[in-house]
Amino acid sequence: MKKIVVSNKVYYVGTNDRKKSLFENNWPLPNGVSYNSYVIADQKCALIDTLEFGSKDDYLEVIEDILQGRELDYLIVNHMEPDHSSMIGWIIRKHPNVKIVANHKAFKMLDAFYGIPSESILEVKDGDELNLGYHKLKFVLTPWVHWPETMMTYDTTDQILFSCDAFGSFGTLDGGIFDDEINFSFYEDEMRRYYSNIVGKYSHMVQKAFAKLQGIPIKFICPSHGPVWRSNPSKAIELYDKWSRHESEDGVVIVFASMYGNTEKMADYVARLISERGVKNIRVYDVSKTHVSFILNDIWKYKSVILGSSAYNAGMHPMMQHLCNELEVLNPKNKNYALFGSYSWSGGGLKSLVAFAEKMEWIQTASPVELIGSPSESKMEGFAQIANTII
Ligand code: FEO
Secondary structure, eight states, X not given: OOOEEEETTEEEOOEEEOSOSEETXXXXXXXXXXXXXXXXXXXXXXXXXXXXXXXXXXXXXXXXXXXXXXXXXXXXXXXXXXXXXXXXXXXXXXXXXXXXXXXXXXXXXXXXXXXXXXXXXXXXXXXXXXXXXXXXXXXXXXXXXXXXXXXXEEETTTTEEEEETTTOOBBOOOSOOBGGGSOHHHHHHHHHHHIIIIIGGGHHHHHHHHHHHTTOOOSEXXXXXXXXXXXXXXXXXXXXXXXXXXXXXXXXXXXXXXSSSXXXXXXXXXXXXXXXXXXXXXXXXXXXXXXXXXXXXXXXXXXXXXEEEEEETTEEOHHHHHHHHHHHHHOOOXXXXXXXXXXXXXXXXXXXXXXXXXXXXXXXXXXXXXXXXXXXXXXXXXXXXXXXXXX
């Protein structure tokens, strides 16, 4: 295979995973995902992060083809989640003298996951440097982007940021590896979905990482998933900054859980009212049909959310409960919201939604609408107020 050169002596040695259905056994991968790993073949040779175990059967050969018989001196572990670390054992077996480079928070995990004792690890602290010859690496600790031990590696020579999960994306790299080789409109959606599903919970830590990186010139961003940025890295930074500040676009996401169609009719009714008021970005989702991964992505994207549930065992529908649980964990902020529900005897769906919404620091724009039985025009008058105020 042709070598994929990022910059002087820096090579992309990642792979595509088109087999896995669920990332972390939770998030759908209709477009797959890439695991990115990089070799720097300098006077000293370094590998930056590995891949998910078994995702690339010729991984070692590809690395050997670049090293041309030389030893790997360093394996830099930016992040211990197994989608990047679970080939460490293979690397050690092939290169028994390789020095693992990690920060202290990774030590316990390296031992717990792979039985690697701390004595054999080269510890790096925030701002420490490692001279490979031409390339000089600097380590930037960025805890909780995505796990507590996460760090980034910055090459001060060619100004490359090996950012691990940050700036990553779902979606395989289908021929195009670099930002100037792809149609980014496809990846923007998958990048935001990755952000909202995986990293978004830690948005305040992303902002802390940005503060640390402030003023550092970045020519390349080499993340551990998705496209490598070499032409317009400021685009990736701009998007991440926006998402981690919880800035959103004008639009409404209406999500309903409906057992027999009555709550769905309410969702369609309010969607139409909002459309009549000139709003163009309206998405209506059946939470029992569309995986929460995609709904969360749109909730992160748009400013306003309307949630509706039928009553179910005196609470909200279980599928809506699942979405609410994820929203509570991932915690998108600065949302306008409204609620609705339906019931057959004593209710409970709307009451549970109200209890959920009180835990979020969102802005309620209008009173909820609740009705018994099947919807009719007269039972849904309250939706006018929601439609008038939600944007
Ligand atoms: Fe791509 Fe947090 O691992």
